[in-house]
Each structure stands twice: as C-alpha cells, then as structure tokens.
C-alpha cells in the first residue's frame with residue numbers, strides 16, 4: 001500500500017480556496033463546459049449534506065474531494081490530486097477522509113461515477129476496495145436542455 005511520506009492537512013474548503021480548487025480541477029481534467037466549478041462549490045457548501053474537502057501540503061492546496069449524501073447513499077465527485085503529486089498515496093487519504101465524512105453521518109455505502117474514458121482511475125478505486133456495480137445511469141437536465149455526454 002502506498003503510504004504518503006507527508007501528512008495532508010484536510011479541512012472543508014474556505015472562500016479563499018475556490019480559485020485554487022477550480023484551477024486544480026482544470027489541471028486534473030475534471031471540468032466540463034456545462035459544469036461551473038465555482039457554482040458547484042457554492043452549491044455543495046450550501047447545506048449540511050455535502051462538503052468540499054481540501055488537502056494541503058505546507059499550506060498549498062494539492063488535493064480535493066466533493067462528498068455528499070442524498071439521505072440514502074453517499075457520493076464522491078471531484079476527487080483530484082495535483083498531477084505532480086499523484087501516486088504518493090494522497091488520493092487514498094482524500095478518499096478515506098470522504099468515507100469518514102459519510103460514516104459520521106450514518107451513511108453505509110459510498111458510490112461514485114467514472115467516465116468511460118477514464119480507464120486509469122479504475123485501478124485506483126479497485127486498490128481502495130471499490131468494485132464495479134452493474135447499473136445503467138439515466139439522467140435528464142431539469143431545465144429542458146439536451147443531455148450532455
């Protein structure tokens with residue numbers, strides 16, 4: 001198991017972090033034209049059922065995860081580690097922090113979606129004990145716009 005050589009300081013995102021976090025998501029290839037990172041962050045911070053956790057090394061933001069629950073299952077989004085620091089165990093630590101966040105709120109199962117073109121992340125989640133579930137995801141934009149890929 002990859003054990004990080006330095007401890008991440010993990011805390012909920014603060015106002016001053018938003019631009020750095022959006023930049024990290026951009027560099028990790030997690031942004032999509034139809035998702036506004038600042039809007040997504042603001043929405044996740046609005047209520048008690050979701051949060052954006054930020055991991056820092058020497059004060060610099062190097063990792064994130066958005067975590068939340070819908071009253072039944074827990075979900076992860078925007079799991080990201082600075083490309084220069086990947087493969088050092090920080091992704092595992094951020095996932096464990098998100099799991100602990102859910103467990104503390106009584107949520108028994110964590111779920112996440114992996115884009116079909118993100119093959120390399122499959123091995124990461126498998127290393128952390130996650131397994132593929134055979135489900136088909138159906139989605140609809142509620143403002144009537146056509147479905148995005």
Ligand SMILES: CC(C)(COP(=O)(O)OP(=O)(O)OC[C@H]1O[C@@H](n2cnc3c(N)ncnc32)[C@H](O)[C@@H]1OP(=O)(O)O)[C@@H](O)C(=O)NCCC(=O)NCCS
Pocket residue numbers: 001002003028029030078079080081082085086087088089090091092093112113114115118120121123124125127128
């Ligand atoms: C996915 C991501 C968060 C993983 O973070 P990371 O810090 O590189 O991963 P870790 O070093 O914590 O790896 C944890 C385990 O996964 C394994 N792993 C990670 N990437 C892997 C890969 N590409 N292939 C095989 N195994 C991999 C590691 O070997 C490690 O296993 P071990 O502890 O048994 O040695 C990071 O690569 C990233 O930010 N990717 C871009 C954004 C992204 O795709 N996010 C997920 C969206 S669903």
